[in-house]
Every structure is written in C-alpha cells, then in structure tokens.
Amino acid sequence: MPEAASGTLAVAVEARMEGGIYALNRFLMTLQGKRMPVRDLTVGMGPGESVVVALFECEPETARRYMALLSSLEDVREVREAGEVLEVALAATGEGWREAAVRAGVVAHKDGGTVVASGGPGAVEGWLRMLGDGVEDAIRLGPVARPGRGR
Numbered sequence: 001m002p003e004a005a006s007g008t009l010a011v012a013v014e015a016r017m018e019g020g021i022y023a024l025n026r027f028l029m030t031l032q033g034k035r036m037p038v039r040d041l042t043v044g045m046g047p048g049e050s051v052v053v054a055l056f057e058c059e060p061e062t063a064r065r066y067m068a069l070l071s072s073l074e075d076v077r078e079v080r081e082a083g084e085v086l087e088v089a090l091a092a093t094g095e096g097w098r099e100a101a102v103r104a105g106v107v108a109h110k111d112g113g114t115v116v117a118s119g120g121p122g123a124v125e126g127w128l129r130m131l132g133d134g135v136e137d138a139i140r141l142g143p144v145a146r147p148g149r150g151r
Contacts, residue, residue, distance in 0.1 A: 010039060011063035012082035015052045019075030024050050026073060036066050040144055053082050053146065084146055087124040091115045092136040100130040 001096055008021045017023045031038055031054065040055040056063045063081075065102035071079040091097070101108035106119030114145065128138060 009057075009059055010085070011056045011060055012085050013054050013056060013063060013067055013070075013079060014082040015054070015070055015076055017050050017052070017073075017076045017077045018048060020045075020050070023073075023075035027052060027076065030070065030073060030105075033049065034069065042144065049077075053144075055085075073130065084121070086118050087122075088116070088118045088144065089124045089128060089138055090141075090142040091117065091128065091131070091138040093131055093138075094134045094136075096130060096134060100127055101137070104130055 015027065017027060024045070026039040029059050030036075031041075036053050036054075039057040042053040044051040044053075044110060056066060058066075067079045067081075070076060092113060093115055097110075097117075101117060104119070106117045106123045106127045108115055108127070109118040110116075117124055119127070124140065128135060128140075
C-alpha cells in the first residue's frame with residue numbers, strides 16, 4: 001500500500017453504481033458530508049454504470065469503515081479495494097532515461113519530446129532521482145488507481 005504525502009497510508013477504493021448522475025451526486029456528497037480523507041478521485045461513466053475510484057489518505061481499517069458506509073448507499077452495486085496503484089510521471093529529459101527506468105523498475109517510453117514513466121509507488125520517484133539535473137521539467141501524477149483492477 002503506498003504512502004500518501006502526509007505519511008499516512010493511501011488506500012484505493014473502487015465503487016460501481018447505477019442511476020446516472022443523481023447516484024454519482026449522492027456518492028460525492030457523502031464523501032464530502034462525512035469528510036472522508038479523499039486524496040484523489042477518478043470518475044468514469046458508461047452506459048448504465050458509473051465507476052468511481054477514490055484514493056483515501058487513511059489507515060486500511062478506517063478505509064474499510066468508509067467502504068461499508070458507501071456500499072449502503074442507494075444505487076451502489078459494489079464497493080471494493082481497487083487493485084493496482086500506480087505513479088505516473090511526464091518528463092522532459094535528455095539521454096539516460098531508458099537505462100534509469102530499467103534500474104528503477106519503471107515502464108517508460110518517449111512520445112515526441114516527453115518521456116512517460118509509470119510504476120509502483122516510490123519507483124517513479126527513484127527514477128526521477130536517478131535522472132537528477134537532466135530533468136528539464138516534470139509532472140507527477142500519483143499515486144492513482146485504475147478501475148477494474150487495471151483490466
């Protein structure tokens with residue numbers, strides 16, 4: 001489980017619901033009304049179903065209590081821990097990024113002048129550290145969770 005910026009754990013939770021925008025609104029208002037420590041939120045809407053992936057900045061036991069509360073909401077079909085948690089970085093850098101990615105254990109590719117790297121929590125930070133002053137500019141996104149356990 002990744003550590004969040006505050007030093008507490010980050011727990012990724014995935015919720016699937018029916019009921020369109022009204023169900024999604026009830027869900028989001030519950031997060032806000034109960035002051036749940038949401039660090040990141042990803043929403044996906046498809047035909048007949050919405051998927052919300054929330055990254056809670058709390059201990060696993062606290063996250064399980066939040067999951068129990070959220071699962072009792074109207075129109076919520078399922079609430080579970082999300083599987084894979086990733087960190088992603090976009091970097092403008094010179095040479096050496098590919099070798100550093102192998103050493104750090106991240107997956108990286110270059111698209112135009114931007115290197116896109118992703119990996120487990122902490123691995124992307126290690127990759128950026130290995131690049132050092134060779135990084136002209138970087139944007140970090142993470143930790144984030146993908147819905148459907150990455151499938």
